[in-house]
Amino acid sequence: MSSSAVAPQERAAELRRLVEHHSHRYYVLDDPEVSDAEFDRLFDELVELERQHPALATADSPTQRIGAPPTESFPKVPHLAPMGSLEKVTDEAGLLKWAADVRKRLGTEEPVSYVTEPKIDGSAISLLYDEGVFVRGATRGDGTRGEDVTPNLRTIKAIPLRMRLSDGEEAPRLLEVRGEVYLPLSAFNRLNERLVAVGKKNAPNPRNAAAGSLRQKDSRITASRELSIWVHGLGHVDGVELESHAEAIEWLREHGFRANPFTERHDSVESVARVCREWEKRRVELDYEIDGIVIKVDSLEQQRRLGALHGRPRWARAYKWAPMTAQTKLLRINIRVGRTGNLNPWAQLEPVEVGGVTVSTATLHNEEDINRKDIRKGDTVIVQRAGDVIPQVVGPVLPHSKGSRRFRMPANCPLCDTEIVKPEGEAMHRCPNRACPSRGLETLIHWVMAAMDIEGVGEQFVRRFWNEGLLRSMPDLYRLTSEQLMEHEGFGEISARKAIESIERSKEQPFMRVLFGLNIPQVGWVTAQNLARHFGTVERLMDASQEDIQAVEGIGPDRAEAIAEWFSDEENRGLVDELAALGLTFEAGEAERPPEGPLTGKTYVLTGTLERWTREEAAAALEAKGAKVGNSVSGKTAGVVVGEEPGLKLQKAERVGVPLLTEKEFEALVRG
DNA sequence: CGGCCTCGAGTTCC
DNA sequence: CTCGAGGCCG
Numbered sequence: 001m002s003s004s005a006v007a008p009q010e011r012a013a014e015l016r017r018l019v020e021h022h023s024h025r026y027y028v029l030d031d032p033e034v035s036d037a038e039f040d041r042l043f044d045e046l047v048e049l050e051r052q053h054p055a056l057a058t059a060d061s062p063t064q065r066i067g068a069p070p071t072e073s074f075p076k077v078p079h080l081a082p083m084g085s086l087e088k089v090t091d092e093a094g095l096l097k098w099a100a101d102v103r104k105r106l107g108t109e110e111p112v113s114y115v116t117e118p119k120i121d122g123s124a125i126s127l128l129y130d131e132g133v134f135v136r137g138a139t140r141g142d143g144t145r146g147e148d149v150t151p152n153l154r155t156i157k158a159i160p161l162r163m164r165l166s167d168g169e170e171a172p173r174l175l176e177v178r179g180e181v182y183l184p185l186s187a188f189n190r191l192n193e194r195l196v197a198v199g200k201k202n203a204p205n206p207r208n209a210a211a212g213s214l215r216q217k218d219s220r221i222t223a224s225r226e227l228s229i230w231v232h233g234l235g236h237v238d239g240v241e242l243e244s245h246a247e248a249i250e251w252l253r254e255h256g257f258r259a260n261p262f263t264e265r266h267d268s269v270e271s272v273a274r275v276c277r278e279w280e281k282r283r284v285e286l287d288y289e290i291d292g293i294v295i296k297v298d299s300l301e302q303q304r305r306l307g308a309l310h311g312r313p314r315w316a317r318a319y320k321w322a323p324m325t326a327q328t329k330l331l332r333i334n335i336r337v338g339r340t341g342n343l344n345p346w347a348q349l350e351p352v353e354v355g356g357v358t359v360s361t362a363t364l365h366n367e368e369d370i371n372r373k374d375i376r377k378g379d380t381v382i383v384q385r386a387g388d389v390i391p392q393v394v395g396p397v398l399p400h401s402k403g404s405r406r407f408r409m410p411a412n413c414p415l416c417d418t419e420i421v422k423p424e425g426e427a428m429h430r431c432p433n434r435a436c437p438s439r440g441l442e443t444l445i446h447w448v449m450a451a452m453d454i455e456g457v458g459e460q461f462v463r464r465f466w467n468e469g470l471l472r473s474m475p476d477l478y479r480l481t482s483e484q485l486m487e488h489e490g491f492g493e494i495s496a497r498k499a500i501e502s503i504e505r506s507k508e509q510p511f512m513r514v515l516f517g518l519n520i521p522q523v524g525w526v527t528a529q530n531l532a533r534h535f536g537t538v539e540r541l542m543d544a545s546q547e548d549i550q551a552v553e554g555i556g557p558d559r560a561e562a563i564a565e566w567f568s569d570e571e572n573r574g575l576v577d578e579l580a581a582l583g584l585t586f587e588a589g590e591a592e593r594p595p596e597g598p599l600t601g602k603t604y605v606l607t608g609t610l611e612r613w614t615r616e617e618a619a620a621a622l623e624a625k626g627a628k629v630g631n632s633v634s635g636k637t638a639g640v641v642v643g644e645e646p647g648l649k650l651q652k653a654e655r656v657g658v659p660l661l662t663e664k665e666f667e668a669l670v671r672g
Numbered sequence: 673c674g675g676c677c678t679c680g681a682g683t684t685c686c
Numbered sequence: 687c688t689c690g691a692g693g694c695c696g
Binding site: 336338339340342344346357358359360361362363365385390391392521522523524525526527554630631632634635636 | 679
């Protein structure tokens, strides 16, 4: 039917070659040569041609990746060469011990090279090529037999359906390629968004999502999951002569396979150790999860001599880092009432080690968040440390614990029994009772710790004397005597006097700190400073109208209203008067006037640790020149000072294009 | 009104 | 650190 002069057979072969070529550029090399539209045009033409001439639709045609009918189960198939698992080491000592063992077995005179590659947290698979054509793919299974998931693997575009061969080159009779199928983090996030949008359970982590996607009965679902693959070695091979692992990786690349770009060869174990250390920090840069580094002896001849023990090769090790995520039991969901009256649910967990520390509690933010993730009391949950620091509950490991129910915020405050309110459209529930005991206590802690920074008087001190009934408000603090303290265990004459002295000294703290400590809604550190500077004295602030307040930098109608309302309350006015009578500072001074300097109007951000400066010293030096020190990088940031072990702010700065400063450049800046 | 940016509030461990 | 939300600018 075709009007083309070219025979359909030839045109199909041509199209298949082109589609394969561009697909390889796009999915394996990440370096496309043609537009997506152009690619689609070629692909569509091939589909149409094969529709008209069904005989042309061979199994290795790129059109045959999707559309296999659902299978009932996955048959078990043997691996030609066994898929061993790797012995692991967890620290440098273990690595060096292994290297020493390798040298001993090979003879200490013999040089040994190693190859390192990221250890992908995905699903291990083996791909079988018969005369260069992909015919079967299987999971690891028990190492000798795995599950045949060929239709699903065919949907992964980075897996060549046919090996790339150079002119005249003959494909090996049989070839096994080993690799790790994984779900890129970006695809994982998209998947979870989709699942949640249609009311389905989200996947707990990319590894489970990858394994689950691979075992879908319907390969069309697998096709929608955007899986990819890194290949990292060969199993059984017919007639290919190679001498080293590095050569094998190169050979795989040449034949169309996708091998990880961070595969590196090393001549010393010290160099290997450095890579293991470096990647523990750098792993967040990748769009896939890695949980360690795989180290292999490079020479295949040495590998053969080293052999295996209990199916585990002596010539390779997995250097595994402490996990960033862990599973543990959610014992119960507790409620804390913050200083503003907000109700914060938090998880009491069975203690578990995550990233090197033991975690037993984690915030759960609010009711909506808990139910979006569908976290329930009694569930086994996944815990991770966000940004490597703050523990967070990612989600439940299904199924839920027996008889569990969705979480509901209590109707009444757990501390004062007042009915809880939740403003429409807001995420937080709150206890509206301003006299709620929890708020009083939290306000005092805020005063002592955050605002006044009273040395030797911390949270434990406040809690203790609160419970004794000696401390109910900020003024009470200034009426404490050393005699009263000495009646309590742990306070001698000296420690009691010291505590009272530092409380006394806090009266010298500047106006802005006092304002911050009053716990006025929506007034934090910055707004307190702006208010103090703008009004100068507390009298002027107390008498200001809402419009007056709105004239302050950074304050709009919402904050102005909250502030005006706070100062119109009789109880609050009484508190201010009482504190003023006790001698606290209610007039702006030096602290409220930031120095003018060459850097006025500029904001800098610090990340990592500097050699010769603490964070505070560096911030003070910048502020002395008139600069502000910000916490997050944005397009308006004047520069980011980068120290050792920088955090995510460095990447943000690079992305946004903010200038980076070394410690030297920073010093020149604050000196000049 | 949308999109950035900044600020506030709560947060964990040792 | 992260989230949510208020403020501000175009």
